[in-house]
Amino acid sequence: MKQKENQLKAFLQKGHLHYMPGVSVDNVIFGFHENQLKVLLLQANTGKFWMLPGGFVQKNEHIDEAAARVLQTRTGLDNIFLQQFHTFGQPRRSSNKVLIETFHSLEVPFDEDHWLLQRFVSIGYYALVEYDKVHPEPDELSRTCTWHDLDRLPSLLLDHKDIIMKALEELRLRLNYQPVGYNLLPEQFTMKNLQSIYETLLGRELDRANFSRKILSFGILDRKRKQFSGGAHKAPFLYSFNKKKYFRALEKGLGRDF
Amino acid sequence: MKQKENQLKAFLQKGHLHYMPGVSVDNVIFGFHENQLKVLLLQANTGKFWMLPGGFVQKNEHIDEAAARVLQTRTGLDNIFLQQFHTFGQPRRSSNKVLIETFHSLEVPFDEDHWLLQRFVSIGYYALVEYDKVHPEPDELSRTCTWHDLDRLPSLLLDHKDIIMKALEELRLRLNYQPVGYNLLPEQFTMKNLQSIYETLLGRELDRANFSRKILSFGILDRKRKQFSGGAHKAPFLYSFNKKKYFRALEKGLGRDF
DNA sequence: TACTATTGTGTCATATTGACTCATTAATAC
DNA sequence: GTATTAATGAGTCAATATGACACAATAGTA
Numbered sequence: 001m002k003q004k005e006n007q008l009k010a011f012l013q014k015g016h017l018h019y020m021p022g023v024s025v026d027n028v029i030f031g032f033h034e035n036q037l038k039v040l041l042l043q044a045n046t047g048k049f050w051m052l053p054g055g056f057v058q059k060n061e062h063i064d065e066a067a068a069r070v071l072q073t074r075t076g077l078d079n080i081f082l083q084q085f086h087t088f089g090q091p092r093r094s095s096n097k098v099l100i101e102t103f104h105s106l107e108v109p110f111d112e113d114h115w116l117l118q119r120f121v122s123i124g125y126y127a128l129v130e131y132d133k134v135h136p137e138p139d140e141l142s143r144t145c146t147w148h149d150l151d152r153l154p155s156l157l158l159d160h161k162d163i164i165m166k167a168l169e170e171l172r173l174r175l176n177y178q179p180v181g182y183n184l185l186p187e188q189f190t191m192k193n194l195q196s197i198y199e200t201l202l203g204r205e206l207d208r209a210n211f212s213r214k215i216l217s218f219g220i221l222d223r224k225r226k227q228f229s230g231g232a233h234k235a236p237f238l239y240s241f242n243k244k245k246y247f248r249a250l251e252k253g254l255g256r257d258f
Numbered sequence: 259m260k261q262k263e264n265q266l267k268a269f270l271q272k273g274h275l276h277y278m279p280g281v282s283v284d285n286v287i288f289g290f291h292e293n294q295l296k297v298l299l300l301q302a303n304t305g306k307f308w309m310l311p312g313g314f315v316q317k318n319e320h321i322d323e324a325a326a327r328v329l330q331t332r333t334g335l336d337n338i339f340l341q342q343f344h345t346f347g348q349p350r351r352s353s354n355k356v357l358i359e360t361f362h363s364l365e366v367p368f369d370e371d372h373w374l375l376q377r378f379v380s381i382g383y384y385a386l387v388e389y390d391k392v393h394p395e396p397d398e399l400s401r402t403c404t405w406h407d408l409d410r411l412p413s414l415l416l417d418h419k420d421i422i423m424k425a426l427e428e429l430r431l432r433l434n435y436q437p438v439g440y441n442l443l444p445e446q447f448t449m450k451n452l453q454s455i456y457e458t459l460l461g462r463e464l465d466r467a468n469f470s471r472k473i474l475s476f477g478i479l480d481r482k483r484k485q486f487s488g489g490a491h492k493a494p495f496l497y498s499f500n501k502k503k504y505f506r507a508l509e510k511g512l513g514r515d516f
Numbered sequence: 517t518a519c520t521a522t523t524g525t526g527t528c529a530t531a532t533t534g535a536c537t538c539a540t541t542a543a544t545a546c
Numbered sequence: 547g548t549a550t551t552a553a554t555g556a557g558t559c560a561a562t563a564t565g566a567c568a569c570a571a572t573a574g575t576a
Binding site: 210 | 532
Binding site: 020021022023057059060061062063064084086087089090091119121123172173175176177198202206253257258 | 279280281315317324342344347348349379430433456464516
C-alpha cells in the first residue's frame with residue numbers, strides 16, 4: 001500500500017493547488033437491504049470515528065460534479081440522482097484531530113495555515129442507491145467503508161450525525177413531490193418492495209391497498225406480465241419504473257400543490 | 259463619502275484576514291407592495307448590472323449569522339426568518355469585471371491571487387419582509403439599493419437571476435409545509451391581504467372562499483373584533499398571526515405528509 | 517334611498533384518504 | 547393429490563378535503 005500512502009502525501013501537500021479552500025461536499029448515501037435503511041460510512045484510519053463519504057471541490061468543477069465524483073469513487077456507481085439538501089456552516093465544524101494524526105504518522109510537515117486545517121463549509125447531498133450494486137471503497141484517509149443501519153449508527157465525526165438526520169428530514173419532505181426508488185431497486189420489483197422503502201424512509205407503516213392505489217396513480221410504473229415466484233404464497237406482479245415518466249415526475253413534481 | 263471609500267479599501271486589502279475564502283452568502287429578500295411581489299436589489303457602483311444583497315462569511319461566524327447580518331445591514335431588519343434554500347457552485351460563477359474596475363478606480367494594487375478574484379460558492383437564503391419597514395441601504399460596492407418587481411427584473415449580474423428563480427421555486431414548494439406572511443404583513447391584516455400574497459407567490463389566482471377555509475384550518479390566525487374600514491364596500495375582518503401557533507407550524511410543518 | 521362591489525358563510529358535487537373486506541392463489545404441510 | 551396458510555389484487559364505504567359556485571349582508575358611493 002505504498003502507492004496509497006504516496007497519493008495521500010501528495011494530496012496533503014499539494015491539495016491546495018487543485019481544490020477550493022473552505023468548501024467540501026458530504027454525501028449521505030442510502031441503501032436498502034433486508035428491509036433496513038442503510039447509510040454508507042467510512043472509518044478513519046486513525047481513531048474509531050466514522051464519517052460520511054465526502055471530498056473537496058476541484059477548482060474548476062461544479063459542486064454537483066464533485067458530489068458525483070465522490071459517489072463514484074466510493075461506490076463505483078455512476079449516473080445516480082444526487083439531491084443537494086443543505087449546506088452546513090457552523091464555525092467550528094472542523095475537528096482536525098484525524099488530520100493532525102495523519103500528518104504525524106506520514107511525517108508530513110505542516111503548520112497552522114495548512115489548507116486542510118482551515119474552517120470548512122460542507123454542502124450536503126443525498127443519494128438512494130441499489131445496495132447490491134455498491135462496491136464500497138475506502139478513501140485515502142479511511143480504512144473501511146461499509147453500510148450501517150440507520151437506527152444503529154456508530155459514533156460519528158463532527159456534525160455528521162446531524163447531516164444524516166437532516167438528509168432524512170429533507171428526503172421525507174421531498175417524498176411528496178419526488179418519486180423515489182429508481183436507483184434503489186433492481187430493474188423489476190414488487191409493490192411490496194417499494195412499499196417497504198417508503199415505510200422505512202417515513203418511519204411508519206402504510207396500508208398496503210392504499211399505498212398501491214396512490215403509487216399507481218402517479219403513473220410512473222409499468223406492470224409486467226411476468227410474476228415473481230420463489231416467495232411463499234400468492235405470486236405478486238412485478239413492476240418496473242417507466243423511466244420517461246419517472247424522470248418527468250422527478251423534474252415536474254408529483255403535482256400536490258397548495 | 260471619503261469614509262465609505264476608505265472602508266472599501268480596507269475591505270479589499272484586508273478582507274482575507276476576516277472572511278472565509280471562496281464562500282459567500284446571497285439573500286433573496288422578498289417584499290410585497292401594491293399587490294406586487296418585489297425583490298431587493300443593489301446596483302453596482304461601476305456598470306449597470308444589478309445584484310442580490312450578499313456578503314462574505316466571517317472566519318468565526320455561522321453561515322446563517324452571515325446571512326442575517328447581510329439582511330440587517332441592507333434593510334435594518336432584525337430577527338427575520340431566513341430560509342437557506344440552495345447552494346450555487348458552478349465553476350465560473352464569479353465575474354470579476356465589477357471588482358477589477360473597483361480596484362482600478364480606487365487605485366488599489368492587486369494581482370490574480372487576490373482573495374476576491376478567486377472562485378466563490380454562494381449559499382442562497384430567502385426572506386419575506388414587510389415592505390414598509392425596510393430602509394434599503396447600499397453596500398460599499400453599490401450605489402443604489404431598491405425594490406424591483408419580480409416580473410420586471412433588470413439585467414442581473416452572473417447567475418443572480420437563477421438564484422432568484424430557484425428561491426421562488428423552493429418557496430413555492432415550502433408553501434405546503436410552512437406558513438407564510440409573518441414578516442410580510444403588518445400586525446393586523448385582512449384575509450384578502452394574505453390571499454394576495456399567496457396568489458403572487460404561486461403566480462395564480464385562488465378561490466376566495468376556499469382559501470379562507472384552508473388558511474383558517476391551519477389554526478394560526480386570530481380574528482380581531484375590530485373591522486377594517488376606509489376601503490369601499492363591506493368591511494372585512496382583521497386578523498393577526500397567533501405567534502405561538504405560527505412558529506410551531508413553521509417548525510413542525512402544516513401536517514401534509516405522504 | 518338605491519346601487520355596487522366586496523365580504524362572510526353555506527352548499528354541493530367530486531376527489532382523495534384511511535380503514536376494511538373478500539375472493540384468489542402459490543407454496544407448504546399432510 | 548388435497549388441505550392449509552399467508553400474502554396478493556381488487557373492491558367497498560365512510561370520513562375528509564377540495565373546487566366551483568350561490569346568496570345574503572353591508573360599507574361606501576351615486
